[in-house]
Amino acid sequence: MMNIFGIVFCLSLSFAVIVNGKFAPCGGSAKITKVICNGKDMETEQMCILKKAENSTLSVTFQADKPVKSITSVCHGIIGGIPVPFNGIDTNGCDGIQGGCPLAAGKTYTFTTQIPVKKIYPSIKLAIKWEEMMDSKTDAWCLVIPAEIL
Template identity: 40%
Template sequence: MSTSNGLFGLILIGFATTTLAVFKDCGSKEATVTKVLCNGQDSGPCQLKKGTDASLEIDFTSKTSQSQLTSVVHGILSGVPVPFSPTDTNACNGIVEKCPIAPNNNYSFKTSLPVKSIYPSLRLVVRWEIQDPSSTDVICIELPAEIVS
């Protein structure tokens, strides 16, 4: 177990939060997010079933050209972002249309998020950022989630 995944799991133990809207844009600077699906659903908290991989799809319209993009993921615990390592940090691998991306074009980013069996059942917020090489948020979304058995 990596240090960040272990820390994420341990901090989850004492956390609970209220349900939020479907998704919140938390500072997308270089794209407009048009749709977010978690496990194919666009309503309610994202159900993260222990021992499975949750699917995430983010549809967006790019405002800039990009050839390198990185996924940065946090669990928001009591208002504090805790780093979490996604399966693949190269966000270009998840863009269906592939990189490079160009301004005024529509794209779909698809990925999965492993939900370990050791995680406690609780509610949290997942922050998913897709950043350019200068660490600017091309996309930043916050998604209410619930870890379930």
Template identity: 35%
Template sequence: MKNTSKLLALALTFAAATLVTASPYQNCTSNAGYAVDVRVSKCASSPCVLKKGTSVSIEVDFIASQDSSVLTDRVKGIIAGIKLPFSTENADGCMGKGLTCPLTKGQKYTYKSSIPISVLYPSLQVIVEWALVNQNDAEVFCIQIPAKILSFF
């Protein structure tokens, strides 16, 4: 009985840790690869709360389904079905993002980046669409993350 209680406690602790680090996301259409896991800083539930005046970090584990030599960030906010561009600190996906270009078909990679959440953004719910596109404008991965932009928590 004592071992069963310890095992149950360990299983619950592992499940809680998994929930805290998991970020809700959906893959969107991409034809040059796909995301297998996504981590967003300070996001443990849906929608992710994005605080104005801060930066949000993201890590995406993905599989490349094409060789790619040039990569570019493409980040958009979807509000009422309209896609609006978000600025990134550096749009070059091969520089400072944890990737070494060129990417090789069939390999798993981890992309790392961040975006500033401007104090000028309105407080609202948004779907953040984050894609990495290659030299042929093909999406190496594309994910959508439900988010809420707020001034205060």
């Protein structure tokens, strides 16, 4: 169960990302070097546009700082500070990494995945929180991206 600190953190982080219009790291020890959403560099774009009834593509380039045997993908849309799971993502993070797992310390990898956007989703601005977890409690990396469903 999420404690009050976690709720306040999610609220402030999602608000800061939407206001600032850039992706923000939110945990993990791997260094994120590039984030691409639907072919657009999130270093220069203000929003990741998610179109209803389509799959959106997310690519994250990162440098692993330690060996990793496997990773699990976790994705939430943060709406009004409340994390809502994105259903239908591939939770095996190794599937999205060029060359697969295991990962070696000091090497750079690109993770690419699809985010299914259902037609019934509301048109809304939100933050996407994407985590790649080494175990059930430790992020390899985590980021929050400003997004809009159209």
